[in-house]
Amino acid sequence: MVPCRDNADRVQSFDFLLTTGATYVDKTVHDDSERGLGSSRVWISYWKSPADFKHWFSTPEVAAFWSSLPGDAGFWRETLNFPSTRFINEVTQDIPSGVGTVSIKSLAPLTEKSGYWGAYRDRLGEATAEEPLKTSLLGTPKPRQPDGSIRQGRLLMTKFPDNLCYVIEGQDHSPMKNKETKVWSALFDALTKRWLTNVLRTTVEDGLLFGRLCHVPESGKTKVESTTIEQDPDIFPELDFNRKIQVLFYTDLRWVERVGRRDKVHVKLRSKFMEQYGPSGDMSHGDLLLWVEMGVLKAKDIEAEYVGCYDSTGFLAYDRDPGFAVRE
Template identity: 30%
Template sequence: MPRSGPPGHAPRFTAYSARLPEGTNAFVFAQYACQAPSREAAERGATGLAALFGGPDGPDVVDRGSFLDTAGAHNAVLMAYWYDPASHRRWRESEPVRSVWDGLPAQGAAGYWREESVIPVERNETLHTHRREDYATSGLSQSAAVELPETQVHDYWGAARDRIAASATEKLAPALPVFEPQVPEASETRGRRVTVAVPGNVALIRTAQDWSAATLYRQKYLADVKPVKDRGVDFLAENPGSGCIAARNLMEESVDGATLDRACTIAWFVSLEHLMTWCRSHRTHLDIYASFFQMVGGGEGPLDVAFWHEVSVLPAGSVDAEYVNCDPRTGFLPLSTRHTTTATV
């Protein structure tokens, strides 16, 4: 039963929550990216990184996308999932991967960054408006081994927390109770390899939209919902006072860099409560919420734009974040300098 849902709650639409194979205790979500002044340069850098993702210990799922960050730089991002953290560890420690990543130049116009998270299953939740067999969306549930049973724990404020098993026994309070981002000087991050010690219980969300198979709701989504969603992500990216450490609005791409009819947002928050406070009370998210229900209330027929999200709360030591020659506003770099170590390469 929902722990915070209203009595007799009946969701207004059908949704599904992913269930990983029995015996899975944790999985890995990693972002590897190239940051450059032009999209072409960023795509070239990401293509070089993508060549590392093969082999027996490579990721189970790889998605690709790009976004323009608040500094005006282009970022081409590879989003990879491993269902076995041991396989990811062998991949990360393999000679080809270590040689290429550790040998990336810390000089020049391009930068590189990676953020890798080992996510305990009990600290993760997902929600899909369509089953995987209806739409081949990207992300955690893309593997055929992942089940998508229907869930009633949605469509009320606090449902995401209720779908995180650990929230029944843990407060998931932030290890960084006061968020005071301090953007470093460019001299501290450009020409350097910077590793950030990420505080415990930060929240990670990846939320996505797929209109590739849509006919009934395609134009409504693109005209009435997507612009509102984009404004909300822009607000988060530009306002760390919201508790959002970093927000990225990505257009997804094929393996060769061609733009797809899919998009996703990846954002880091100081805590789950900061994320949920923005969701339930800030005008930018309330506008997203309203535009979605105005669209689905139109009565044209079954919703044929697929939506899904993944939310995780990461324990201390489970996030590995490293930035090579990056703009000081990238990712976790704006955290207080007491959380960083730097090395000139």
């Protein structure tokens, strides 16, 4: 849930309501200046069950807050439910992160179906040769381009395609010690920033409906040692922060697989990472915190509502496509 434009009182009230209700919340900022839309606060919240969320959302305090939002409030919510057979999670440290914060089970080593192209698909229980979890979209949807126009009022999405693919990639560099910082600076810093910038600039023609680069300003900036590598001026400056989270929605899983295999920067980055951070690598016991979440959504398991937001916000940008619909 996110307010698209700043309103201090509403932000403070909403922050209190959400953090006292959810199991865990990542509080971030999404800077959309490249598209001319400024910054938004983004709360990525996790709940033990859909019932817990529904109970919270229907409490008198929350219901009153949400129903009282004016038509130009600039708030939106995108609520996702996943069965375990359509969702995977990985993390590099024994630190609950993202969806791992709601698990009642201890973290376990990933000893199979890992480290090769196609591993994510192989770990999804519902993905089979007969059911590849393809999108129900009949063609490539065309989004509204951001021009600063605001859709007044309360807009509830009433239709989604099946098998949209949701991806979270999170990084936190703050735990790294001096040796790891040197290795990261020399081998990974420039490649990682280039790869993530490439991903976030992917278009719907290559499967990405939309993406959000979220960062935690309070985490500070990553310490990077001087190297001989020429600085790339064409990367998102938010990637300089220690803790950041990329939120990505693809039309289906095949595009996630394709971008990883086809992007030359990612192929190079992945090879170097496996060499250094793999079981026999020098950084196999490093402190860098990475986490990945990926899920394939049934249409009935998505809710989205936009109250006075830019008309290019999230799924709202696609409401003219037959695969999506909105009720005003």
